[in-house]
Amino acid sequence: MGKRAGVLELAVLGLLQESPMHGYELRKRLNALLGAFRAFSYGSLYPCLKDMLTRGWIVEDGPADAGAPALSGKRAKIVYRITADGKDHFQELLSESGPQVWEDDDHFGVHFAFFAKTEAEVRLRILEGRRRRLEERLDHVRASITRTRERLDGYTLELQKHGLESVEREVRWLNELIDSERASAAARPVHQTPQEIPGDVPGSPS
Amino acid sequence: MGKRAGVLELAVLGLLQESPMHGYELRKRLNALLGAFRAFSYGSLYPCLKDMLTRGWIVEDGPADAGAPALSGKRAKIVYRITADGKDHFQELLSESGPQVWEDDDHFGVHFAFFAKTEAEVRLRILEGRRRRLEERLDHVRASITRTRERLDGYTLELQKHGLESVEREVRWLNELIDSERASAAARPVHQTPQEIPGDVPGSPS
DNA sequence: TTTCGATGTATCGGTCCGATACATCGGTCA
């Protein structure tokens, strides 16, 4: 599967970790999770689910209404549940911290969304890698602007500036996050398992 | 051709408007133009150029070194030049101001990049449409956040917040642009041709 | 002289998704 598939796979496993779900709900939660960031379509979701079934990361489940097994006819709903293998695979994917994670915007977004389940060390490595990447992009864009400054009209320049400031803003965001991470790492010196601070961003809220 | 093709087509025509170019340079200018926004690949550029050739928007040109026609062997460089039909088509595309323009991020970006060549009326319509679109997205995201606030962990929430603020920032940017446009429209009441203010964003610089 | 990065043209395999089809459900209004 392609570059994206890994992303979807991770996101699906992460959501199913919380509770079993059917496709429709999965898609909604998926897109809510990433907010304004990204939208997945059924055209990728269902093939991905199918693939994950064959690999054994997830299994289909009858609906949870065990009270009425075959009563009242048919159910079309298909509920997906994560398997033990799936959980292993999820943790495996989560512990990745190579370039793939921070080079690609989508990869970073999804990985970040599950930071609460990620080891502190990995979190920091990803955040720093991401920052490095954005700063490279920044240099590149800045150079490009100064190189072609006189050729650009006002609107084009405005667009460039806006894009530049967006990236600068993101770097500032990362700086804050990294500082928080470091502060909390210093406070709790050695290894902290993710479970110790379930779902809290270290540092003061904003 | 798909949704994207229109975007690339517009961008290419806009750049060739300034001066003839070969593919490699075209791609560089293209990606510099859109800054941090987007990157086109040869895999889309060359097919697009081929398509535009058959439609007659552009023509191939021998290299400009007319001094040595067949001297010193071969030249692989292919220079593309816009035709009269191409210029017409460019203006036609530029005068579009429907939903396609502001719904899609890429469409908006490219159209904005050529605002200096766009009629003031169209500019305003696009900017306002874009703002409306982003505000819808904002409402949607905000609702989604409050709806699922208690379910989210700190990192997920942080991600949502960051995304939200990005969009809010973009809306503020659009507000400023719209104000500037209105002010300059009020100053020069009736029709102003794009050429009257070549390449200046109306209003004071930032 | 070789090597290397930049310039330059071009294609293809395979991922991805917008559009679409189809079905059921709960509510609402005449």
Add this chain to the structure above:
DNA sequence: TGACCGATGTATCGGACCGATACATCGAAA
């Protein structure tokens, strides 16, 4: 009552799209 409608729900497909790649030339450095 029933007919309508929007939300819920599963699923597929055509073809746009692009990362990776191949190949060639050039100027300059080592």
